[in-house]
Amino acid sequence: MKVLIVSDARSTHTRRWVKSLKDSGVEVALFSPNPVSDNFFGTERIRLYCYDLFSYKRKGKPAPARKILRHMGAVRALKRAIKIEQPELLHAHYLTSYALIAALTRFHPLVISVWGSDIYEFPHLSALNRLTVKYSLRHAERVCSTSHIMARECAKYYSGEITVIPFGVDTSLFRKMEEYEPQKGTFVVGTVKTMAPKYGIDTLIKAFSTVVKKHGSGSLKLVIVGDGPCLEEYRQLAASLALENVEFRGRVENSLLPQVYNSFSIAASISNSESFGVVAVEAMACQCPVITSDADGFTEVVENGVTGIIVPRADIQATAMAIEYFMENPGIRERMGAAGRERVLRLYKWHDNVAAMIQTYRNCITEYEQ
Numbered sequence: 001m002k003v004l005i006v007s008d009a010r011s012t013h014t015r016r017w018v019k020s021l022k023d024s025g026v027e028v029a030l031f032s033p034n035p036v037s038d039n040f041f042g043t044e045r046i047r048l049y050c051y052d053l054f055s056y057k058r059k060g061k062p063a064p065a066r067k068i069l070r071h072m073g074a075v076r077a078l079k080r081a082i083k084i085e086q087p088e089l090l091h092a093h094y095l096t097s098y099a100l101i102a103a104l105t106r107f108h109p110l111v112i113s114v115w116g117s118d119i120y121e122f123p124h125l126s127a128l129n130r131l132t133v134k135y136s137l138r139h140a141e142r143v144c145s146t147s148h149i150m151a152r153e154c155a156k157y158y159s160g161e162i163t164v165i166p167f168g169v170d171t172s173l174f175r176k177m178e179e180y181e182p183q184k185g186t187f188v189v190g191t192v193k194t195m196a197p198k199y200g201i202d203t204l205i206k207a208f209s210t211v212v213k214k215h216g217s218g219s220l221k222l223v224i225v226g227d228g229p230c231l232e233e234y235r236q237l238a239a240s241l242a243l244e245n246v247e248f249r250g251r252v253e254n255s256l257l258p259q260v261y262n263s264f265s266i267a268a269s270i271s272n273s274e275s276f277g278v279v280a281v282e283a284m285a286c287q288c289p290v291i292t293s294d295a296d297g298f299t300e301v302v303e304n305g306v307t308g309i310i311v312p313r314a315d316i317q318a319t320a321m322a323i324e325y326f327m328e329n330p331g332i333r334e335r336m337g338a339a340g341r342e343r344v345l346r347l348y349k350w351h352d353n354v355a356a357m358i359q360t361y362r363n364c365i366t367e368y369e370q
Contacts, residue, residue, distance in 0.1 A: 116275030284340030
């Protein structure tokens with residue numbers, strides 16, 4: 001089977017899909033609308049085509065004509081890649097410009113994967129965006145979503161079949177590692193997120209402050225992993241609350257994340273919006289119980305009271321109470337951690353997700369040929 005993927009090569013998700021499909025025997029090539037170096041994939045031997053689609057943004061205020069010309073150029077470049085590769089199927093990830101240029105090639109069969117903000121936010125920004133979404137989806141033989149909740153959102157614009165394939169984890173890597181567990185007597189609240197307003201880091205810091213004021217700071221620690229535009233703002237927030245036991249670790253390589261989750265007593269993700277709770281899945285795979293907000297993506301992934309605790313979005317008091325509950329109930333913490341691992345093994349094994357995607361490809365190719 002030969003597949004050409006249209007997606008941003010810089011994305012960790014893209015690289016993971018491309019590599020896993022290749023390792024599963026699929027002949028994969030990648031067209032990236034964001035340019036990267038020719039040796040980007042190193043020794044992986046993955047054929048890479050790049051086009052600088054968004055260069056018009058770097059020349060000041062985007063001019064509509066310049067934007068249209070760059071998109072038409074991307075369509076021509078993608079058509080050239082299709083002519084060279086002769087794929088059996090085209091798969092576009094992300095329902096904005098990437099899916100649009102794939103649809104404009106008129107190549108079939110076409111699969112489109114929605115990721116989150118592209119279906120929850122992009123269509124609501126303008127009438128033109130809604131038309132773009134509907135046009136792209138209308139040309140797809142199949143649409144893939146990482147969650148059932150997001151699939152329902154997508155169904156507002158698409159009447160065809162939507163296949164739900166979660167973005168799971170490699171459970172041989174994300175697992176319990178006792179050697180990285182917190183020191184005895186220390187309770188570590190951790191989060192792994194981009195430092196941006198939508199991810200509720202400020203809520204978590206304020207909730208942690210509430211717990212510290214009540215219990216003292218002796219055995220408590222908050223570890224914040226990630227980088228982003230609000231990092232300095234959150235540092236200042238922690239300082240203004242006189243929190244000395246907050247550690248900002250910055251960005252951590254994906255290969256080190258299993259160790260990071262194992263160093264937490266609990267993992268917290270209090271996002272204001274979330275299309276699929278991959279960080280909760282990663283933590284649960286490591287038998288780390290979770291506290292999450294009631295954002296859509298988390299309510300599907302986390303079983304409230306079984307694998308973790310779900311709290312209302314932006315609710316500082318409820319988040320603080322959940323932290324206290326886990327502090328005071330180590331037995332429940334251990335039980336929920338084990339239940340989380342079992343849930344991941346049942347629903348979110350990456351190997352199973354890749355197999356489901358390959359089967360989706362086969363079905364689309366067969367149906368299109370009939």
